[in-house]
């Protein structure tokens with residue numbers, strides 16, 4: 001069986017009339033729907049979080065679950081082969097082509113924000129780095145929500161029992177074994193060091209004390225990077241892990257593909273607003289369908305599309321909704337605010353050893369031939385650069401670490417964690433590469449203070465929303481990034497990098513944060529705050545509306561200090577018990 005073919009995809013439903021009732025353009029309320037259009041729970045978005053929820057909720061045969069996904073199966077050559085994912089980013093059929101608004105901190109540039117449009121969501125196209133975030137992140141979630149169940153102590157068992165499975169034919173990571181006490185979950189993760197070239201941070205920056213801080217659990221993964229790649233050296237996505245044959249055979253679960261939800265439907269009963277279903281379609285001009293939910297509608301459409309859908313459905317700041325001619329169902333001012341992303345600064349270096357795999361972004365005929373040979377090697381031996389996720393060297397540090405940043409040299413210290421990853425140098429999500437061979441170091445600000453927003457461009461669900469990230473709006477974000485860059489590239493121990501790199505001058509370094517060359521995304525846009533400005537309670541239910549939850553990366557009360565897919569897997573698992581209890585009431 002070719003690895004890019006999903007043997008279960010025939011179980012997905014693409015004829016939307018099988019899961020919803022077709023409506024005419026004039027119908028305005030949900031009316032009655034047939035039994036094939038009525039579900040206990042409707043999940044909007046079959047991405048990283050949506051697949052976990054669908055699989056776990058449908059374990060209870062009394063709960064009828066419908067999962068509606070805007071794209072198709074996430075299985076193809078470029079998603080399954082670990083090192084091929086960047087080839088997909090510019091395909092509008094499989095990836096939403098989103099751009100940010102230009103602003104002065106990005107020198108007026110619009111930045112490309114790819115978001116997957118397929119089952120598995122961004123877990124089908126991301127860089128496969130498996131990370132947790134710091135314990136302090138979750139203690140802060142508990143503080144913000146006032147709910148102790150989100151604290152690291154109470155929350156971490158969901159990781160241990162659900163998310164990561166260290167089974168792997170490559171050597172299992174001692175760090176992972178330490179963290180994952182019970183190995184049961186379907187999401188496999190392996191150590192994966194295939195590119196001998198990746199500079200080793202433990203040899204280089206590690207000598208300065210990076211990764212020594214035990215309060216950053218991600219640093220326990222310091223010896224080698226752990227990736228969502230399985231023992232067959234194929235990507236692990238939430239579709240491959242959760243939508244298995246056994247799960248898809250359940251009579252109480254239906255997964256519909258190319259079903260884009262355009263609106264949440266509401267009814268008023270006894271003075272309460274209830275979410276009672278959704279409207280969806282396959283294309284802008286295609287027929288519209290409705291499905292009714294008896295218990296809950298769950299938004300898992302991701303950090304951009306969940307807030308967009310709430311706004312389109314009339315839930316959000318009333319002034320903004322009225323400007324877009326949308327009837328206000330519930331005035332909830334926080335929707336679309338509090339967008340946070342990790343800003344990244346890339347350094348590009350000439351590779352003096354000429355060992356970087358430059359042919360992977362081919363420029364010449366010779367490069368294409370070498371690329372073909374690399375592909376052959378992957379398929380025949382499961383080895384070589386295509387078996388790698390490209391970001392193989394990673395390190396975490398804190399800018400309040402006095403060993404790294406002596407106070408006499410660095411006066412304005414704030415507590416912030418940072419990650420450095422290295423790879424082949426590329427720009428614009430892999431669209432641009434260099435000749436001769438190069439490599440890159442990416443410096444990521446893990447606890448940015450700048451906040452942006454998601455707003456509507458129009459009342460059409462087919463238009464992209466307006467994304468305003470406000471990168472580096474908070475001055476301290478710039479100074480923290482600068483501190484990190486200078487500390488990394490100029491500090492003691494960095495001379496080892498010299499064997500690979502052309503060193504930068506101080507002046508060159510100081511210009512870099514303002515040149516923000518690329519931005520990676522693990523966003524959240526809403527927040528789970530219990531105060532009046534918040535949107536969700538600590539069980540992720542939308543305030544003021546019955547039967548509506550949001551479960552995806554948009555609900556994080558603050559961004560985690562590391563890549564975000566792991567927190568999505570674990571928090572969806574955490575919420576499921578409360579969910580099952582209420583739904584089967």
Ligand SMILES: Cc1cc2nc3c(=O)[nH]c(=O)nc-3n(C[C@H](O)[C@H](O)[C@H](O)COP(=O)(O)OP(=O)(O)OC[C@H]3O[C@@H](n4cnc5c(N)ncnc54)[C@H](O)[C@@H]3O)c2cc1C
Nearest residue numbers: 045047048049070121122127128129261302552553563565
């Ligand atoms: C380029 C890139 C690299 C990344 N690298 C890493 C990494 O190495 N490690 C890591 O842990 N994290 C990484 N991340 C982040 C991580 O993958 C995401 O934070 C996480 O997967 C988000 O999960 P989610 O459930 O919130 O949304 P998603 O996984 O994006 O799922 C949303 C789903 O909803 C669907 N959808 C949207 N709108 C609708 C609608 N109206 N109707 C029906 N369906 C809809 C989408 O098609 C999609 O399937 C990366 C992200 C990107 C983009």
